[in-house]
Amino acid sequence: MTNLEIFEFCKSKPEKHFDQFYFFVDKDKNLAEHIEKIKRIKEKLITLKEILKRSNTEKLAEQIFEDLSIELINGGSYSEFACFANACDTSINKVSRNKKLLRELTELYLQKREIIEIVPAEWVQAIIDKGASRRKGKSGEDKLSKILLQNGFSGTKTIKDFIEANKTFADFTGGESGDFSPVGVYKNFGVKFGKKTQGKKLDLIIKKDGQIYFLEAKHLKVGGGVQDKQIIEIINLLNFKTGKENHHTVSFLDGIYSNALLSIGVGSRSRKLKNKIQKQYVDVIKSLKNNPGNFWLNTAGFEKFFL
DNA sequence: CATGGCGAGAAACGAACTAC
DNA sequence: GTAGTTCGTTTCTCGCCATG
Known part of the structure; x- marks a missing residue:
């Protein structure tokens, strides 16, 4: 499947409104x-x-x-x-x-x-x-990790294990040391993320069939403010040049804002793009066309693509 | 080795602004 | 004047790193 085909697939399978991965319904323990x-x-x-x-x-x-x-x-x-x-x-x-x-x-x-x-x-x-x-910080990454673990992927902590495994993934870590810290990723994969974002790291590195995917996960319910910058960030990730055939970037967006963005569609050519979300949509399409090795996914798209 | 401090990253809401 | 869009802000949680 091409990145545009999987994008179309995502459009046909929107997010559920209630996603248990982002629930915090238990009473506070303290x-x-x-x-x-x-x-x-x-x-x-x-x-x-x-x-x-x-x-x-x-x-x-x-x-x-x-x-x-x-x-x-x-x-x-x-x-x-x-x-x-x-x-x-x-x-x-x-x-x-x-x-x-x-x-x-x-x-x-x-x-x-x-x-x-x-x-x-x-x-x-x-x-x-x-x-x-405020507690959802790591929920997105946890959700994807869990989906992968339940479907035959192993989770690895070292580059040695990562190289040896066929279906595996690792978390990006912070700091200077560690195989999957920004420094480690540069050393091991030759790609440097966060050059323009003060060294910000991504979320997951996934390996399947010899292909390596650098993934950033976002969960949005509404747009506006910081969220608009988040969208810019993952659109920029689509335009990231990994420099290698088997190295890809993946921008993952779930939450109901993902549905809003995907449901925009490309209206008639003459219609002027009025608002931000329409422009975001067009930018995603443009970025996918320019970078066929990189992908945009929602939850259903993620499962279709990796499982 | 355990613990505490600190910085980075995450999302939602309401107010301000804009266009018609 | 109204409806719709964009902007600005807050604080918790986690992981890293220094310190004892």
Whole structure:
């Protein structure tokens, strides 16, 4: 199959809306600890509310701010107070280590918000759930690794094993050492990724039938902001010249934004391309035509191509 | 060898902007 | 004025590396 044919195949097999690989539905294991911590934070804030009204309490106040600071530094981000920091154009991380800023934020908080002592577990879990997207960092790579492992690929850690195996894959690693670090990849395969991206590494190196695929996986639900740059990044990967017949790059995109991009289609020739996603689509097609050795895949395409 | 600190990488949402 | 599009931002998690 050519890269354009597999691209067409991907268009016919969109992503499912619910993809279990990106679910985080279990309750937080440390929920009870979070609740205790939030209670302690609230106690401190309530105390401060009282003593700041009085005079000659500066020493005591200072001590309590110190205690509050320590509580906040070690994971106080699920408290209402931390949420309030976001409302004040900052984050609790930036404020918790700075006495002056912490005091300013606290005074504002006491003035603008009420403090109630109860900490319902469901509320804390809700704040955690709201931030579930931040946990998906490695999910994409894990998903593909799992699919490969379940279908006869071995996972290798060293270049020696990688060379000996027929169907295998390895994770890109960071740092300077390691067979699959940026330096190692350059040494072992003669390709240098991340020249224009401050040494950013890819996700997986897959080997099948003597062909080697350098893959970057992205998971997107919506476009905009950073995501647009992510798309640029994986389109650039399609245009990467590996310099060898059997070396390919693969841009993998899943999540429902993948469907949005694939469903654009090439409209009539006269129609002007108005928005970003249409332009992204056209850029992908153009890049595939110019680089027949490189591939764009979604989940179904990945399975079709590698299994 | 174990532990802690630090930087890189990941995605979602809401506000600002633009075009009609 | 409204609908649609683009831009800007936040913080967690993981792995590397230094330190004890």
